Amino acid sequence: MSAFFQKKPVVAGLLVALIAFLLDQWTKFEIVYNVMVRPHVIEVTSFFNIVMAWNRGVSFGMFGWDSQTKVYVLAAMAFAAAIGLAYWMQRENRLRFALPCGAIIGGALGNGLDRLHWGAVADFLDFHYAGYHWPAFNVADIAITTGAALLILDSLFHKTDSSKNEDRD
Template structure:
């Protein structure tokens, strides 16, 4: 009987919103990794200087050894593995949060952040740096180079801010 209660408790823990968040994390992770592999190995991005998709958009290869916007660049193995360990801790904490969330916006947002963090974490472990490749620019203004995981993390963080600002009048 105790096993049934534990199983039931676990199933209740991952209700609709949490399951949706986990699904979104998986979709983001797969999309991020498939696109990176296709560009690195299929399109030969490591052998070329990239290519232009539009007058304001290039696909280029940048190895980001830091975190967002290239901050805290790490050139040593200790730095690399330190950032990888930080990613694992963050993903576990976000996963616990996701398991407890009951609101759809929070679940979707956490799923985006978790999927993006895992995608960039895999890069850091596998390649020693995060694979960034999307370069937007307008004239002489150049946005930083980023990837799908970065977009998911930023969108997820924005969703979490929006969710925190919403009133909880019983709406899900």
């Protein structure tokens, strides 16, 4: 199977996108409709809680004002980013590039769908220490952050084939 994905990295990337999207949507469904029917804090460890937080903005709650137009604009931006990454993934056609792109695509689609469905992104993972809380986040945010970090690492360590670049002097 690994040889198949090496030959068809876009398929592998899209599979990662699907897995990230489905895992994100499943966890949000469980939190919103089953676990947090009556919102409360579930203390899992001394540094981690499950909470119900609605992010109406973007990262860290920035631009969190209420506006129906903003909901559609942010959802459209998420979907446009997913389409752009899918196109870039297809052009690059490398497994080490496709997998993180797939993670970002799946996360973007998950958070974009939340905006259209609920008007906000459902966040529920809450890490804290000594009274300081990291902003709550979700599985889509983990996929996006991990994918972005892996793309940065790939850009730092990927060697391009210089024979493909023509000397234009």
